Amino acid sequence: MTSLLTSTTTDAPMTDALETRTTVTLTVNGREVTATKGEMLISAADRVGTYIPRFCYHPRMEPVGVCRMCLVEVDGPRGATLQPACYIQVGEGMVVNTESEKVKKAQDGVLEFLLANHPLDCPVCDKGGECPLQDQTLAHGSGETRFIEEKRHFPKPIEIGELVLLDRERCIQCSRCTRFASEVAGDAQIDFAGRGDNIEVAPSPTEPFDSIFSGNTVQICPVGALTAKPYRFTARPWDLEQVESTCTTCAVGCRVAVQSSSNRLTRVLGMDSEAVNHGWLCDKGRFAIDSVVGIDEAPLTDSARRITEPMIRRNGALETATWGEALREAARIISSASTPSAVGAIGGAALTNEGAFAWQRFFRGVVGTDSIDAQYGDGLDPVLVAALPRATINEAAEACTVVLLTGDLREELPVLFLRLREGLVKGTTNVVEMSASGSALSSLSRVKLPIRPGEAHLVARAITTDDAPLTTLASHPHGGLFTSADLMEARRLIGEDGSGVVFVVGRPNLAESSAPIEAAIRIFAERFPQAKFLPTLRRGNVNGALDMGLTPNLAPGQQFALTAGRSTLEQLRAASTGEQSVIVSLGGDILENVVDTALATAALTVASLIAVTGHGGPSLAFADVVLPATVMHERLGTVTNIEGRVSLLAPKVTPPGSTWPDVAIASELAEEFGQNLGLSDPEETANVIEATTGYPCGSAMRSTMEGIVVGRIDAQTERRPLDPMAFPGIRSADLVGIAPRAGAIASSDATVAGIATRPTLSNVVGELNPVIPMPDTYSLRLVVDRTIYDNGAAVRGTEALRALVPTSVLRVNPHDLTRIGVTSGGAVRLTSARGSEVIAVVTDVAVPRGCVALRLGTLATTESSDSANVVNWIVDSEQVVVEVRMDSL
Amino acid sequence: MAVLTAPKIVSSRSEYSDSHSMSRYLATDGFTALRKALSMHPEAVAAEVDSASLLGRGGAGFPAGRKWSMLRKAPVSYLVVNGDESEPATFKDHYLVEREPHQLVEGVTIAAYALQVSQAFIYLRGEFALGLERLQQAVNDAYEHGALGSDIFGSGFSLDIIVHPGAGAYICGEETALIEALEGKRGFPRIKPPYFPAAIGLYGQPTVVNNVETMANMPWIVNNGGAAFAALGQGRSAGTRLFALSGRVKNPGVYELEMVKNTFRDIIFDPALGGGIVGDKKIKAFIPGGVSAPWFTPEQLDIPLGQDEVAEQASMLGSGSIVVLDEDSCVVRAAWRITKFFSRESCGQCTPCREGSGWLERIMYRMEHGGGRREDLDLLLDLCDNIAPGLSWPPQQTTICVLGPSIPSSIHSAITNFRDDFIAHVDHNGCPHD
Amino acid sequence: MSYLRPDIRQRADELVSLYPQRRSAMLPLLHLAQEQDGYLTDEGMAEVAELTGTSPAEVRGTASFYDMFHLEPVGKYVVGVCTNIACLLAGGEELLDHASKTLGCSIGGTSADGLFTLEETECLADCDIAPVVQVNHRYVRTTTPDALDALVTDLRNGRRDDEIPPHGTLIRVRRNGGLRAPRAQVAAEREAAQKAREARAAKETK
């Protein structure tokens, strides 16, 4: 087996030099073993196939050596002593025995101790059949118990949070869950309580365990002490079938094992991907599988409803139709448009790359329009994104400096937050945070440069050029938000040319046009040529959809399109004035995704709407034709994550009703126009994509590896052998997934050469100095940010998550609240040019003075609003920034 | 006959009822050693301590001078004084903080000067409410007197001492657990290596941890020289030491005796010391150095009170506390109670100690209170062996810290020496003494 | 709004500023919170979490590790009787049983009038006056059943109140000194001294 080093370094002589310096040789059971210096004995032994039993050790967390299951004999100055293999680093000349009588007795003793107080409820335990304790007992246990005393008793499972139950009798005190909470997630909402054999895992006395990463504690629990409410009692492990796939809940693209029992999705577990998620998932990605089935009773206008049959609007109501009727009607509507440019498509982030490719071929090739856009006006210019030198997640996690110019990553791309946090806590990464409303990484950031709406490019300029913009910033009625010392520190951390720096860029504020942020990104990219960028476009496969040309100005493979069509916001504006007459919605619901709901509603009221979707949603109230599509876990394809990694999306269950994959829908619709897209199924489509653009969909589809990063042969990582103790419940991935076929291209041979016509920064148009209206003393500037449990399809369709959607509350700087004489927890009247609303208010020091912040997708509490969401009526996408007023009641 | 000629080094003020007051301290040579030390080079002070061959008085008996010199290579950041004294039947540090708090403060200040540390913590067992108050008063007095704080006695040396109360957990006497507690966490001992908090101690910084009694020796050593200290005692065991004597003796108490010069027989039977067994009964067994130590029987009464002398007989002088059992004492009950203590005090971090202590306690409870079986004897020994493989002394261990291998000591001692008593308990289905 | 009383909160703030890291003030702060309420309330622990920069789960987890902290209400007087080895040999178990009858509460329980909580303690390090009895962590040096009864009568009548404060009050002597030189300056001096020493040592070895 090659070491990590040799597989990533191409320069052979250097590798040799490095190897001798960083490897040691030891003897394990009489065999010589080469290991990396600093490596733990247990993992070195793993690599040579010597399995040492274990419980507390988890390869993705710091070792603690508490369970003592991994004791082995290590020769030392005082003879051979028992040492925990998980905590002992390999050493040159170390002599290890893992099989001696002494070792066996110690390990058997530990196992017997662990079982002494462990209940005998395996037959009714969720973990039964996939339990490391059970497995190890079968492998090593004596079979009879010498323990005749009364076992320790605790009341049976207690609910410690909305998603997690705790059975303290089963706990073996390995501390994996508590360590995950404090060490990895950074919120110690659970901890050990008590002492000795009374020790128990306990939540806070005052708050529930509602970490958005709580599911990971369930996954890594080596016994059935922590169980997930949604999965409890739904299946027995031996009935489960599994595929390896990619999570598309957000754009991090975590690798997952998707499991089903008799064609019913039962569980999603995080795979240990070196490049992406290290085994972790967020609770939304883990538990949102229920939304695939959806809620039958929900109305069509609710995204919790699954759409399974084609529909046509007849006499004002959507009625079930045959595919033939629906396709004919859709073709008729498209043909009835006066010109091709009166047709446009919005959405596509929910598609596979193959689906997106097929649709763009349909619109560009068959219809003849470039008005296609996978983003909803809340993203970034795709030309800019394509022009930026892209960083991988690993590069961001290992960067010396990360500049954050994005929303709260914990809410938007949760596992990216975990990966970045690792470096911050270790102190190997410094963060410069440019944020409009703070984030979960703020407290770990070295420098904080708060930005008010509309100021991003000014702050960028202050960093890249001189202090002059500081004066402008300081002239704000509420003064500057940082000092020149902060600025100096930021400059120092970024360095002269930005080498070793990763800019993580997205949209920190959705109540502001993209101009200031895009200008800021360009300023950075031009000033720091060595820096890399990780754009945080966050919807499922939005990055893949853009790469497949679902964008007004790029063709598949990030090549320039000759003509440019309308973006989503432009389409909506054109539709509301009648200039565009047909909107085809691909995947997500337009009203649920466009922040400026007033604009979207105006557009949909006028234009015809053809909705290709797997879910219901408020827009269906306006739809003329509905074409039911397959969704995640039902279809084969590839997707692309934030770093440009193309990986396999594997089907696990048969799609319900008459749903079709998008490739088929687009092809059949093309047939209505007498045209052949030449794409019969996802596999063929993937090969066509690769053959025509060099984009590695075909290779990625045949690979069960971690995917292929576009244009980055060096970003391949090696897969660790699956440790069933660390990842209970996951079957070895070699046995599942898409079977490799003869003639398949090995992943490393894939055509990943750069794409010839990729745009450069000089292709980017747009204002480098957007003009922002002067702030006045009386109005406040609105910041709209995101929450993970928004009211979208994944959450609404999942019983367990729906309860977690927060209610809307306005966050205000304490100064501004005091000024109007209201206290935190009270309510205010919020007024914008569009209307006014009463809303609960809390103080938040992370919100700059003169600003107020609201989360998108939270639930309104007042009756006065008929939108589900307070934000939507307030944001006017015509404005560069949104001004509001706040008054006491 | 007992040898009682040695000077009182740490308990010299025992005859005064106001030994804890600043006025008495000043009237009895208080702070003279500190003034002297401050006039010396810090390394010279450390050298005196090194030459004194002062073995740590907390239980492990590691030479204080050696521990310090290991550290002086890296700048030491903190000095932590271990006053958690919770080893059952150990009550010498309690005596020292209540009766001689200023001597402790002066000792700590001298040590801090030798180590060039400006921050010291005295972690005192929480249950010592009076001790905490007297020690805080002594610290306040020292500040006022200029013997503590910035620029002590105009020497340019500054030191702050924080009196930190514990909160009831035996394991916090273990130095790495103590550091965790001082950092505001649960007292989970840290896994070794590193074997000393030397490199990675408090807040991850180099830290010296020493026992209260170890510190209390400093003023005398500075005043009289390390050589004078080393001249007392014998071999590695130099100086005097406080012995806490308790159990079935006529005069239980704390006795300062020159090391090695006296035997267990002397301290237990000498009229000036223990005075013999209550009711002049026969002695059945005694524990030589805290309940973590394997027991001794009357055959071992003539072993001298010295570190190596006791170690050679497969036990330890440990914390210097001696518990005497007489012919009427039930060894099963004694061993059960000690096991119960360990079970209650196991921190719960590592499996063999957490589960093993509880299991052993329950078996021992049955032995003593009814329900014991003959096969339980083998089971007890086998479980003990799973915590301390080989049941040898010094012990091997499957646990993180040495609380684990301390658990078997009493059970193993009791079964090996008094197997018949256990059989009697089994046959009687409970304690025949009841 | 602070849950801790202003005087307690002021002492709490002093303690936090005393330590190089604020979490270190955990145990002293928990003692203070217990001084206010006699036991640790959820609100008290939440405020300690805030003061020490930890989570309430961590505070409860830490507090519950230590025997002196009570997470449930206790009597005004917590009476502890030691039954560990030295006290066992001196009749500690018998004295504990007797205390249970006199106080009218089980071991670990609180008397109906809320005045007493009885605990079986581990060794309290006063083994020469065995069996050892503590009331609110004050040694009362009462070793016989009769003496214990007399003590209980005194306590019921408030006759020992200046000697034995209510449960939770631990240290009544306030720290009034402190390092007057700024810490940073002291640290800098120390460092300079250390450098000089190292330089000297380096020269010597040459």
Ligand SMILES: Cc1cc2nc3c(=O)[nH]c(=O)nc-3n(C[C@H](O)[C@H](O)[C@H](O)COP(=O)(O)O)c2cc1C
């Ligand atoms: C379970 C356990 C409890 C201990 N309790 C104490 C104690 O109460 N006081 C003490 O000074 N040392 C105690 N020690 C020893 C300390 O770990 C440490 O060795 C000692 O404080 C060092 O000081 P010294 O070198 O001056 O003896 C204990 C050790 C263990 C393993």
Ligand code: SF4
């Ligand atoms: S041996 Fe016992 S006290 Fe020591 S770490 Fe293990 S569980 Fe804790």
Ligand code: FES
């Ligand atoms: S001690 Fe090594 S796996 Fe638990």
